[in-house]
Amino acid sequence: MESEALESSIIESTMLGDERGHLTVIEAENTIPFDIKRVFYIYGTLSNIRRGYHAHYKTRQALISVSGSCKVYLDNTKRKTDILLDSPTKVLILEPNDWHEMYDFSSDCVLLVLASHLYDSADYIRDYDKFIEVYGG
Template sequence: MEKRSSELININELGDRRGLLTVIEEHKTIPFEIKRVFYIYGTLPEVRRGYHAHYKTRQALICVSGSCRVHLDNVKRKTDVLLDSPTKVLILEPNDWHEMYDFSPDSVLLVLSSHLYDPEDYIRDYNKFIEVYGA
């Protein structure tokens, strides 16, 4: 099973006195074809979301409003990433167990996904995740 490293990238912000604009393009800004888009909002600060990894789905996480943190665990590395700007994009690889938390009241977390929803693509048991990606 291919293992890539999740990474935080910055995308360009364009603007003038009228306001700001950020452009996202598949295979340019985002390194995959975008097949699914969803967003998470209205999450209380004490709530953690996620608690899973994937077999094949890659995602791009962008906090387009407010902020949140993402805990990443790829067995060899555990780290936390702060998403607090619409120009910060977390390219989330399938082999990272992830948990989103510490949502600000105005947080809107946009997720761009490389695959359509498939419940069989989710690893929701941490021990199974270790079994799949720990070797």
């Protein structure tokens, strides 16, 4: 059931605005390279709490810190990196083959997540050893 190995990446969405304020547009199949089936957001997380600790078999996600900031640790078995999400125009396209952990949340952080699939507990790889078994090859 191994997913095609894609590389997670940062994209910049366009900010429009004038003296009245700013507007950023996110569009499925245009800004986001997949159909959006589910939307959720994470907020009220203390800075010393880490969330995530999983990868997926099929779900792709777009993570946007629409307020405040947080960091995302990524591990695809070939590279380990930390990404700072600190702007509502910065979009992390998170591929299924990346073990991810979100951390260092600012007190005002609202992390918006757009997902390519509806929630399915069977799509989650929550055990790191299983993740290595599936994607480490």
